[in-house]
Amino acid sequence: MPQHQVLIVGGGLAGMRAAQKAQELGMDVAMISKIFPTRSHSAAAQGGVQAAVSEDDSWESHAYDTVKGSDYLGDQDAIEILCSEAPDDIYSLERMGVVFNRTEEGKIDARAFGGTSVKRTCYVADQTGQVLLHVMWEQLIKSGLKVYSEWFVMDLIVEDNKVAGCVAMEIPTGKIEVFRSKSLILATGGIGQVYSPTTNGLVVTADGQALAYKAGATLMDMEMVQHHPTTMQANGVLITEGARGEGAYLLNSKGERFMEKYAPNMKELASRDVVSRAETMEIREGRGVDGCVFLDLRHLGRDLIMTKLSQIYELSRDYANTNILEAPVPIQPGHHYIMGGIKTDVDGRTWDVSGQNRWQGVEGLFAAGECANVSVHGGNRLGGNSLLDTIVFGRRSGQGSTDYAKSTDWVNIDENSVIRGAEDKIKEIFARPSGGLRTANLRSEMGSAMNDGIAVFRNEEGMKKTLESVRSVRDRFPKISLDNKGKIFNTDLLSVLELEFMLDVAEVIGIGAIERKESRGAHAREDYPDRNDEEYLKHTVVNLDENGEPKLNYIPVTMTQWEPQVRTY
Amino acid sequence: MDATFKVQRYDPESQEGSHYEEFEVDLPEYGSVLEGLLDIRDHQDGSLSLRCSCRSAICGSCSMKINGESRLACKAMVSDIKETEGDIITVEPMGNMPVIKDLVVNMDMFWEKVEKIEPYLQPTGPEPEKEYLVSNDEMMKLAVAMNCIMCGACVSDCTVLEVDKTFLGPAALAKAFRFAADPRDGAQEERLESYNEPTGVWDCTRCFMCVQACPKDVAPMERIMDIRSMVVENEIDKKGRGQRHIQGFIDGVKHSGRLDEFGLARKTFGFPIWAFELADLGIRRILRLRLPPIIHKSIKSAKNVKKIFENLGV
Known part of the structure; x- marks a missing residue:
């Protein structure tokens, strides 16, 4: 049973940045990724990364633009951290080797982007994400990080609401293995394939959100789904x-x-x-x-x-x-991003360390990047803030997970029973008589329904219809059968496991969307066209209840210095 | 748009060896080969395995041989191929790397080579508080090589790697250029020395296959030539390999009208390196029946070739 103090699931920018930090702090760290890390969807970010590096700019201005962009749903304490720590993170990326475009004085140049009051988006032509991703990967080669590449995480292992590790399948061989860790960071990216069409890659299938949700963590503001113009x-x-x-x-x-x-x-x-x-x-x-x-x-x-x-x-x-x-x-x-995600604090922790149990979480479980919701994007993310989110909160969750791992003991795992459980799950899928439903058809049914009802404009009737379609797909999910029942590189099997993740998350998106009876950020309702701060200046949170059913609740938004105002551009 | 896909299949768990299967697909007007393969996987045969993600030529997952040439399946448009290469689209896994299943290859060798060139910035001296001050031109010169998405297409089509697995290869050396030419890097001399060794830049035969295969216009061979120039300009090449390599190339072609591979290696690396360090390569080439002829014969029109050289004053 492989064992590492800090285990990171996901090999994109947030995961790499977290790994780098935890390793720097002396932890035994490993990364599990279902694809080779440089294939991650961070590479597809084109335009740039925001940071107030120009002399005529300030982090406060960046923070205000972000708060306003979020339609006041972002937590202002988290936004202050994001924007004030941004310049140092960008400089450190430059010193690692990122070939940012330059000003005439040889400094990092910035371009204009949507919703920003000054030119603030640092860039490498129109391939910023790819260059950042590759430079971070180079740093992991330099530090000799252990990477389990092409391993698919099937489930998290939780004992007494404390994370103990995860169970994963090696894609090229079909081997199932338990990984033990003290801290586990989910950095698996977005939910793109829940929608059809989407700008997101085929591997972006809501894995982390679903794993966390099933393990007992909270999904927050999942109705806040961004369509890129x-x-x-x-x-x-x-x-x-x-x-x-x-x-x-x-x-x-x-x-x-x-x-x-x-x-x-x-x-x-x-x-x-x-x-x-x-x-x-x-x-x-x-x-x-x-x-x-x-x-x-x-x-x-x-x-x-x-x-x-x-x-x-x-x-x-x-x-x-x-x-x-x-x-x-x-x-x-077209569908592009989800502002919502696994509820975390500003150090990536999914659980509430205040002891007040303000939201439900799993001790030792962390999240960073698009799969997390800190929340800095609120109702609408500004372009160039997602790369920044991965870098700042990836690093902070690397620190947080280290602090936690140092303070806790290993949790015992019944390795054999966990492996048997995962094997039985696959056996059941293989045993279904052939000629059943095809994964791809159900996936596209879900994707089209989401795009029909929960996209740029929404209304109660459309959203209810979408949620019904999603639930109908889930009802038929057990009737899927596979063409491939082999062990080696069985992508047929992966597609089924991914669809299962996506259906859980699609339902949560639908529930939150129907109940937010106002228009805010990306959630624009024809039947409630105005923002309603009195009733809905709050975060939607969804958990699984004791019966395994989704349970909706709300928690307050953290405000520091910016009162909600009418939002015009 | 209808298209016929002829796909190489291989499943190590089945008794059947590698073979081809044909599929008919119906694609939208600007459908890519990847969309065709996904259509097959989604609706005809879910056992077809391939790697893919972004669908927009940036993640580097879906490199494969399409009608014999290594390309990204997401960037190869079916209508273009049908127009210029005929109706049947043959899809095979990349070359120079072992096949795991169907279109999926084991890329370990690829990553090992990239790791060998020490692919990370190694600055020396005091670190600036903020960023290094460098010109935009210097950065954009590197961006050409940073375009590389490590898809493996160049390595798949590299004719040297076909016979010599020790060659660092086009992808790793293109990345090597990116660091050697970075004004922020402090290890330029050590880098150039190591890329100057056998398995390095002098092993490239300039066949242009990598330039043709690269979907991101990195032109790896040109980056290898850039490193060769840097090696010569920085007087790294104390053993005169570069100069001797160029002279050897010219002498051989001038004399016989074609490349004298044996003579070239002997001249580039000199005795005794040629005899000892390259001996195992020679043995491997003999075993694979890819050894160049020991007795170098001239082509029929060698005299005319010689005249061209003389007219050029070379």
Whole structure:
């Protein structure tokens, strides 16, 4: 039974940053990832990472923009930490080797992004996430971190509400093994494949959220799902906000810059929820083409496009058959990110250390990155704040998990019974008679239902219909049968296990969304079009109750220095 | 759009060896080969194994041979292939790496080579309080190599690795360039010395396969040439390998109209390294029947080749 003081599940930026910190502090650390770490979806972040590094900027200004962007649902103590610690983290990434674009003085340059009052987004052309991810991976090579690559975590092991480790399957061999740890950090990313289409990769399947939820932790504000304003029609692939940051226009079918109407000051650079809603309005009112509006980059010129947005040039050519130097590219809002996630404090802990039991958690279990909710993004995340979230709170959970591991003893595990349980689960799936339902069909049924009812605009009827569809898929889930019953690299089996995770999480999203009877951030309701601070300036929290059913509750938002105001751009 | 996929299948748990299976798929107008394979996996045969994630050529998971050339399946558009290469799309796992199942290969060798070049910044001297001050141009020069997503396509198609597993290979050396050329790195001399050793930059035969295979325009071979230039310019190459390599190349082609591989290795590395350090490579080549002819024959038009060289004044 492999044993490490700190175990990290997930090999993206948050996981790597956590591993680096815990290792630096002298812990025996290992990382488990279902894919090789550099394949993680952090690589797909294009535009940049926010930090107040310019002389004319301040972390307070960054924090205010983030609070306002969150539609006042973000916890302000966490946002203060995110923004005040950002510059040092960015400088340390630079010193590790990130090739940030530079100013004429050779300092880190920043570009404009949506919802920010000054140019604050540090960037590496339009491949910032990939470069950050690779540099962090290089650091792990340097430190010799133990990585269990292509291991799929099936379940967490919890004894007396204390984490003891996890059980995982080695994908290339089918071997099942128990991993023991004192602290366990979930850093598994988002929920992308719950939606169809999505900008997220095929591996982004809500694993961490579902593992934590089943283990007894809390999912918070899961209804806060972000649709990105510029995604490609053919396959939902992302076009960076950096395009608009560099000056690209949004046009409707009449060739009008329609954002002037919806956000007279910020126009295309209003925050994402605002722009996605405006696009949807234009399309609904008949000023779209084939469900899309247009992103026009032509006036930016070849030089700028080929040096700062070359990936976008390539993606538009490959997936939209459009040369962005010569023609506007059709785009539409598409699922991109979830602000909600596993409830943690500012050190990544899923449990309440105050002893007041304000929310339910699992001792020794940590979360960081998109799968966590600290909460810094609240109702709507600003572009460039997700990479920052992984770096700052990844590091802090590395510290938190070390402090915890030093203060606690190993928890005993009945290794054989855990392994038998996981094996039995797989045996049951293999034993189903062939010719049953296909995973892919159920997955796409769930994905389409989510996109129909819980997307840019929502209403009670639509959301209820979505939740019914999700539950109907879950009812039929046991009728899935597999074509592949082998041990070696059985992705057929993985798809079923992933779908099971996603169905749990889709239900929680639906429950929270229906009960939040107001419009805030990404949660825009046609039947409750206004923000209602009196009743809903609070976090939605969902847990499993004693009967294994979801239980909804609310906890207050932490305010420090910013009172809610009317939010205009 | 209809398409026929001919997919190489291999399942180590079955008695059947490696074989091909054909599938018909119906794809949207701009469908990629990856979408075709996912359609097969989702709706026809769930036992098909492949690695994939981002669908947008950034995660580097889905490298495979498509009609014999290593490419990213998500970036290879079915309509383009049908137009220029014919109706049947043949999909096979990457080369130079052992197959685990179907289109999934074991990339251990790939990662080991990347690790060998010490792929992390090694600054020396006092650390700045904030960032290192460097010019945008210096950073963007590195960005070309940072484009590498480590998909393995170049290694899959590398003709040297086919016969010499000790070669660091195009991906690792492209990454090596990224560090050797970084003004913030303090280990440039040690790096260049190690890349100058046998298995390093002089083993590349400039066949261009990696340049063609790379889906991100890293052009690994050109990065290898960049390192060669740095080795020569920084006078790292005290044994004169680079110069002798170039001269050996010219002499061979001028004399016989084609590359004298034996002569080239002898001239580049000199005696006794050529005889001793490269002996095991020679033995492996003999075993794989890939040894270059010991008696080097001229091509028929060698005289004309010689004239070209003379006219060029070389």
